[in-house]
Amino acid sequence: MADIPAEGLPPADYAALCDFLRARTGLSFTEAKRYFVDRRIAARMAAVGVATLRDYLNVLRFQASGEELQRLVNLMTVNETYFFREKYQLDCLVRSVLDELARNRRPGSRLRIWSAGCATGEEPYSIAIMLLEQWSRVDEYEIEILASDIDSAVLERAREGIYDERAxxxxxxxxxSKYFQPVRGALAADGARWRIIEELRESVDFSLVNIADPRQVQAFRGIDVIFCRNLLIYFDDLGRREAAGMFYDALAPNGFICLGHSESMSRMSSLFVPRRFPDAILYQKPAEGGAS
Structure with a gap:
């Protein structure tokens, strides 16, 4: 049985746990999250069969497979989203940003879009739908849509592409009716379910990525547009600055990053230039030698 007092982890233990999670994942848990964290840690300690937080942290640190850390991360992340969320940024993508990026690209060249913190896939699939429906030059370019999350469970759901009415x-x-098919049988027993068509499921490359780990983001280079919406709110100030630097390195010159409506890059980094478009404000990596 996990040896956690009824009032929760002692302050020193809670601080040690938060420091560990922040170092490994970038996620920051304040005192306000204590009840949320205590319940999940107690459940995982009981499942693993350790009595003290020290023993549990040793499992997290030294387990070769990393399976327990992944299980804990999956419990600690919140993945609530839906299709066409903050649609004004998707409108900005297809009405302004892509045309600007394509201006200096030959037809047939590559455009790379990364949905960081994609959760169950609604965001990258929304991007794919918007491109097909709203960008007239979509067939002229090789478009890659990359999607990543730190939570392995939600990525499996994203690849499966089955959603309920709320999503x-x-x-x-x-x-x-154009891009989804109704799901019948056992999968739909608890309410109406819809599955995104195979062509769209195959158009998004999903991968398990911890953006706080430099090794895991090395593959993300030459990105033209990054959607990182409502992810960095779970980081502390240092974590946000580190993430901003990582995204800067991942972007191609003149590339753009989209943040959530309550987030501002000016509070995280001076590397980016704010760009005001008719539909939204985005942040741009300047071309080599200065802002474009």
């Missing part, structure tokens, strides 16, 4: 609440009916 599709912002999707117009004609797009639902």
């Amino acid at each position: 599709l609440q912002g999707l117009p009916a004609h797009l639902r």
Whole structure:
């Protein structure tokens, strides 16, 4: 039985746990999250069969497979999203940003879009739908949509591409009928379910990535547009600055990053230039030698 007092982890233990999680994942848990964290840690300690936090941290640090750390991360992350969330940024992508990026690209060249913190896949699939529906030059370029998350469980759901009515609440009916198929049988027993069509499932490359680990983000280079919306709110100030630097390195010159509506790059980094478009404010990596 996990040896956690009824009032939760002692302050020193809680601080040690938070320091460990912040160092390994970038996620920051304040005192306000204590009840949330205590319950999940107690459940995992009981499942592993250790009595003290010290023993549990040793499992997290030294388990060769890393399976327990992944299970804990999956419990600690919140993955609530839906299709066409903050649609004004998707409008900005197809009405302004892609045309600007394509201006200096030959037809047939590559455009790379990365959904960082993609959760169950609604964001990258929304991007794919918007490109097909709203960008007239979509067939002229080789477009890669990359999607990543630190939570392995939500990535499996994203690859499966099955959603309930709540996830599709912002999707117009004609797009639902065009890009989704109703799910029947046991999978739909608890309510209406819809599965995104195979062509779209295959258009997104999902991968397990911890953006706080430099080794895991090395493959993300030459990115033209990054969607990182409502992810960095779970980081502390240092973590946000480190993430901003990582995203800067991942972007191609003149590339853009989209943040959540409550986030501002000016509070994290001076590396980016704010760009005001008719639909949204985005942040741009300047071309070599200065801002474009």
